[in-house]
Amino acid sequence: MVLPCLNEEDGIGPCIRKIRGVFQNQGINGEIIVVDNSSLDRSREIAASLGARVITEELRGYGAAYLRGLREARGDFIVIGDSDGSYDFEELPKFISPLKEGCDFVIGSRFKGRIENGAMPWPNRYIGNPLLSGMCRIFFHTRLSDIHCGMRAFTRQAYAKMKLRTKGMEFATEMAVAALQNDLKICEVAVNYYPRLGRSKLKPFFDAWRHIRFMLFYCPAWLYFVPGTLGFVLGITILLLLSRGPVLFLGRYWGIHVMIFAGSLCILSYQVLNTGIYAHTYAIREGLLKYDRLTLFLKRHFTLERGIMAGAVIFAIGLGINIWIFAEWFLKDFGALHRIRESILSMALLIIGIQTFFSSFFISLLFMSGEER
Secondary structure (H helix, E strand, O other): EEEEOOOOOHHHHHHHHHHHHHHHHOOOOOOOEEEEEEOOOOHHHHHOOOOOEEOOOOOOOHHHHHHHHHHHOOEEEEOOOOOOOOOOHHHHHHHHHHOOOOOOOEEEEEEOOOOOOOOOOOOHHHHHHHHHHHHHHHHHHOOOOOOOOOOEEEHHHHHHOOOOOOOOOHHHHHHHHHHHHOOOOOEEEOOOOOOOOOOOOOHHHHHHHHHHHHHOOOOHHHHHHHHHHHHHHHHHHHHHHOOOOOOOEEOEEEOOOHHHHHHHHHHHHHHHHHHHHHHHHHHHHOOOOOOOOOHHHHHHHHHHHHHHHHHHHHHHHHHHHHHHHHHHHHHHOOOOOOHHHHHHHHHHHHHHHHHHHHHHHHHHHHHHHOOOO
């Protein structure tokens, strides 16, 4: 059992006593590791007096404390939980039994259990946690109802596969995402949630942002590809529609200014897509992400030569439009010229063509194997 601890002198004692009681009643030969995160109260002394193994981690952070404790853990099954009394550790058998039956990772769900009055502030209960858990379900195709429940259990082999590394509050999200990405057998069990003993250390908005940031890092489809694709399709569609003249829409004529906006949107969105490919491929090479269908498709079908050819064709179309405009201007003895729409379309195509040409070299470099390098 691993318990992170930062100024928890009110809660650490009851938690350890309950864990000891379960160990004794269930005949479990277990250890209790308390990771003191530089507490300024009597938490260390209380934990040590109750027989827990107390370890000090000076680097402040929820994840930092857990990473230190997990490195020290020696059991085949590892259970983690907050040391503030918000979880009833008499429910430990709920987490250990699934592991014995072949489950790799067990996570509690406060929303499937009972949340006592005052245990969870209403913004967290009705906005924050449901929103973040909903994002996780959409991004990572899971049915987990409470990805931030602090009581969890997993096998030593599962811990090795997850390769956890974050130091802050996003550690909770990282663990759930890592379990999903490594195809661990996951079980969710209902737990009851109680008011904490002592002062809360949570920073709701800052901590929520850390969780969102982490999920976006690990789900490039939603960070890059969804907005990039939508923006590019919208931009190029408007560009082509307006390239022949104003279009009547919603009772108004849409013309040059909208076309300039569409050209900018198209170019920026295309850059977002390219950045997404760079970031996604690099993350896979570094072991942060696994190959997915999109990356495997690109790896199978993309070649430097195809990228160069695509960029050259797009660039040639844009250049052809420019040459046609210049020829018309030349034939008019360099007089008045009204080809602004065509110039905007040409500019967008020239930039996208050049981006495609040079991006192809960088993408090819990222896809190269160690032997090729």
